Amino acid sequence: MKKPRSESSSPAIPLPIPLPAVINKEAAAFRRKKTIKYLLIHLAIIAFAVVCVYPLLRILSISIRPGDKLISTDLSLIPDGASFAAYVRLIKETLFLRWLWNSLLITVATSFIGVSLASTAAYAFSRFKFGGKKGGLILLLSTQMIPAGMLILPLFLMIMKLGLMNTYLGMIIAYSVSSLPFSIWILKGYYDTIPRSLEEAALVDGTSQLGAFYRIILPLSTPALSIAFLFNFTTAWNEYLVARVVLFSSKQYTWTLGLFELQGQYITQWGMFAAGSMLVTVPVLMVFLYSSKWLISGLTLGSVKG
Amino acid sequence: MDILYSIYEVLWFVLIVLTGIALIEGYFYYHFKFHDKRWFYPVALAAFPLAAAALVRAVGLAEDPVRPFLWFLGSEALITVFFRNVVKGKNTLAYMLLAPAFIGLALLLVYPFIFEIYLSFHDLKLTTIMAWKATGHLPFVGLRQYVDVFTTSPLSEVTFWALLGRTLWWTFINVFFHVAGGFALALLLNNNIRFKGFYRTLLVIPWAMPQVVAVLAMRGEFHSQYGFINIMLVRLTTAFPWLATLGIGPVQWLSNYPLTTCTIINIWLGIPFMMVVILGGLQSISSSYYDAADIDGASYFQKLRYITIPLIRPVLMPAITLGTVWTFNNINVIYLVTGQSGGTERADILVSALYKAAFTYNRYSYSAAFAIVIFAILFFVSVFYLKSFDAAKEER
Numbered sequence: 001m002k003k004p005r006s007e008s009s010s011p012a013i014p015l016p017i018p019l020p021a022v023i024n025k026e027a028a029a030f031r032r033k034k035t036i037k038y039l040l041i042h043l044a045i046i047a048f049a050v051v052c053v054y055p056l057l058r059i060l061s062i063s064i065r066p067g068d069k070l071i072s073t074d075l076s077l078i079p080d081g082a083s084f085a086a087y088v089r090l091i092k093e094t095l096f097l098r099w100l101w102n103s104l105l106i107t108v109a110t111s112f113i114g115v116s117l118a119s120t121a122a123y124a125f126s127r128f129k130f131g132g133k134k135g136g137l138i139l140l141l142s143t144q145m146i147p148a149g150m151l152i153l154p155l156f157l158m159i160m161k162l163g164l165m166n167t168y169l170g171m172i173i174a175y176s177v178s179s180l181p182f183s184i185w186i187l188k189g190y191y192d193t194i195p196r197s198l199e200e201a202a203l204v205d206g207t208s209q210l211g212a213f214y215r216i217i218l219p220l221s222t223p224a225l226s227i228a229f230l231f232n233f234t235t236a237w238n239e240y241l242v243a244r245v246v247l248f249s250s251k252q253y254t255w256t257l258g259l260f261e262l263q264g265q266y267i268t269q270w271g272m273f274a275a276g277s278m279l280v281t282v283p284v285l286m287v288f289l290y291s292s293k294w295l296i297s298g299l300t301l302g303s304v305k306g
Numbered sequence: 307m308d309i310l311y312s313i314y315e316v317l318w319f320v321l322i323v324l325t326g327i328a329l330i331e332g333y334f335y336y337h338f339k340f341h342d343k344r345w346f347y348p349v350a351l352a353a354f355p356l357a358a359a360a361l362v363r364a365v366g367l368a369e370d371p372v373r374p375f376l377w378f379l380g381s382e383a384l385i386t387v388f389f390r391n392v393v394k395g396k397n398t399l400a401y402m403l404l405a406p407a408f409i410g411l412a413l414l415l416v417y418p419f420i421f422e423i424y425l426s427f428h429d430l431k432l433t434t435i436m437a438w439k440a441t442g443h444l445p446f447v448g449l450r451q452y453v454d455v456f457t458t459s460p461l462s463e464v465t466f467w468a469l470l471g472r473t474l475w476w477t478f479i480n481v482f483f484h485v486a487g488g489f490a491l492a493l494l495l496n497n498n499i500r501f502k503g504f505y506r507t508l509l510v511i512p513w514a515m516p517q518v519v520a521v522l523a524m525r526g527e528f529h530s531q532y533g534f535i536n537i538m539l540v541r542l543t544t545a546f547p548w549l550a551t552l553g554i555g556p557v558q559w560l561s562n563y564p565l566t567t568c569t570i571i572n573i574w575l576g577i578p579f580m581m582v583v584i585l586g587g588l589q590s591i592s593s594s595y596y597d598a599a600d601i602d603g604a605s606y607f608q609k610l611r612y613i614t615i616p617l618i619r620p621v622l623m624p625a626i627t628l629g630t631v632w633t634f635n636n637i638n639v640i641y642l643v644t645g646q647s648g649g650t651e652r653a654d655i656l657v658s659a660l661y662k663a664a665f666t667y668n669r670y671s672y673s674a675a676f677a678i679v680i681f682a683i684l685f686f687v688s689v690f691y692l693k694s695f696d697a698a699k700e701e702r
Contacts, residue, residue, distance in 0.1 A: 049508040055523045109316045121407035128400035147635045149657045150677040153664045154418035169319050177414040238516045245665050256518045277519045288514035
């Protein structure tokens with residue numbers, strides 16, 4: 001196909017008469033004012049950006065400090081004699097890799113369970129009319145009103161009664177439904193945008209409704225599913241309060257508990273704490289920056305509609 | 307070996323969940339599909355209660371399976387009558403798709419909530435917990451826990467009313483600065499400037515970092531000797547000695563001003579979210595409004611007052627609501643800053659005191675009652691808020 005030629009490429013029309021000097025002067029003043037304005041904006045933003053990024057840079061610089069200078073009032077970002085000794089020590093002397101592994105297992109299992117439950121429930125909400133639909137949606141929203149801290153105690157007691165303290169299973173049970181209402185909301189919103197005619201065509205061709213869901217809707221909503229998965233994943237990955245009460249042996253710790261241990265009140269393992277923080281933060285930052293756009297639209301979508 | 311075992315453990319659990327879902331779906335399928343068959347009642351009444359009682363016996367929840375069996379039989383009778391006469395197999399697929407999610411929510415959200423109400427009328431504490439674990443029986447104490455919430459301290463000295471006041475103050479200050487800071491940054495970023503995307507990325511970093519890392523790192527910066535803030539204060543006073551005479555000098559942030567420290571950290575954490583939401587709102591405003599206002603000779607603040615603020619209200623209000631609830635419920639920041647042994651309770655708000663009362667002081671029933679009280683406060687505030695929101699909508 002031929003591309004239509006753009007209209008804007010016509011050359012600028014030269015002015016027939018030179019502008020009077022006054023106007024030129026005014027234009028120059030205007031431009032100068034504008035440059036100063038933009039300069040100020042840049043300066044202000046950079047000042048804020050420094051405040052936002054500086055703590056992260058400080059962790060980085062502490063993590064590469066040589067072992068004998070960990071505690072110092074030095075503020076330079078790249079210290080003298082920088083080395084990765086703290087990272088090596090962290091991996092050799094603590095159970096950090098084990099903590100990461102624990103977190104990973106718990107998180108992947110909860111996200112898997114959460115997203116699979118949410119994907120089918122959201123389909124029912126998106127495509128069917130049934131008694132109690134509105135009530136169900138309101139119930140989902142109202143669960144968000146329950147303060148998160150409030151359910152920790154009964155969940156803790158339930159897990160204790162079931163004998164699942166200090167196990168992965170206890171953690172997975174405690175986490176698995178916490179992001180479910182939110183995931184159902186995002187997925188329902190996404191399914192609503194997929195035209196029904198696609199499924200109708202498949203139904204005419206002879207699949208069942210469930211087959212249409214599995215073969216058409218699910219593959220088409222991969223973006224929304226991965227966002228729901230990421231949301232479940234980050235919530236469980238960064239969780240601290242439930243883990244604090246369910247897990248008590250350091251072999252079972254998730255990384256959040258492990259880092260908190262390293263930063264005790266009086267004896268802080270600064271170097272190892274900083275190294276661990278860096279190892280955890282960098283991947284999370286990358287995933288977040290990649291997915292933040294969708295996460296935000298999901299957040300505001302849910303609340304506006306409610 | 308450990309790793310293999312842990313994978314096995316988790317896979318085994320996922321398998322159990324899947325089996326459970328399959329069983330539930332089979333159960334529903336029977337009730338939806340065969341509700342009009344002549345053998346619907348006898349088969350259902352014979353098979354399901356027996357299977358459930360056998361399961362209860364196998365898992366070891368009850369020694370004597372007869373009582374559970376009778377209980378299941380009764381409920382199954384009600385369920386079958388309900389399916390035969392009310393549901394009649396309508397919307398089979400929809401309900402079956404919903405069933406796993408809603409059973410999950412019922413077990414892990416609704417049931418704990420009801421259990422918490424039950425706890426708040428009984429007496430579960432460190433001395434009665436062993437008996438409860440063995441027999442499942444708890445002494446009933448009526449409203450005593452609720453009376454205790456208002457008359458005794460949830461922690462060791464701070465009172466409920468002080469906590470309530472502190473929570474309201476904390477919520478107000480935080481949300482105010484989140485919105486003000488987010489608004490200012492969004493206005494700055496909304497200009498047609500270079501490196502916009504890059505700046506935006508840098509500015510969301512506090513929000514994007516794992517909260518545990520962000521809070522613990524900031525907490526380190528407030529350390530009395532090696533934290534950035536006190537290092538700067540010391541350098542300032544050595545460079546300009548006259549500042550010291552004005553009373554400026556290193557501050558014992560964590561021990562003397564814990565609430566201020568937590569507030570500063572939380573403001574730092576919360577601005578990026580507001581900024582991103584408000585920036586999204588600003589970018590959706592058509593520039594033609596501003597052009598028209600320019601022609602009319604409106605000043606910058608007039609444009610802000612009469613165009614920007616009214617037009618981003620629909621984005622701003624939900625964000626503020628969400629932010630208020632989050633800030634009100636923020637245990638993380640306060641617990642991570644003050645939660646270690648020997649930590650102070652002068653920075654605690656309602657929810658963090660709740661967490662500490664339950665897990666540092668082990669007063670389970672007391673904190674259940676405390677939780678119900680907090681829930682009631684939040685519930686009434688939000689109902690009131692929604693009402694006034696609706697009223698404001700009707701006025702416009």
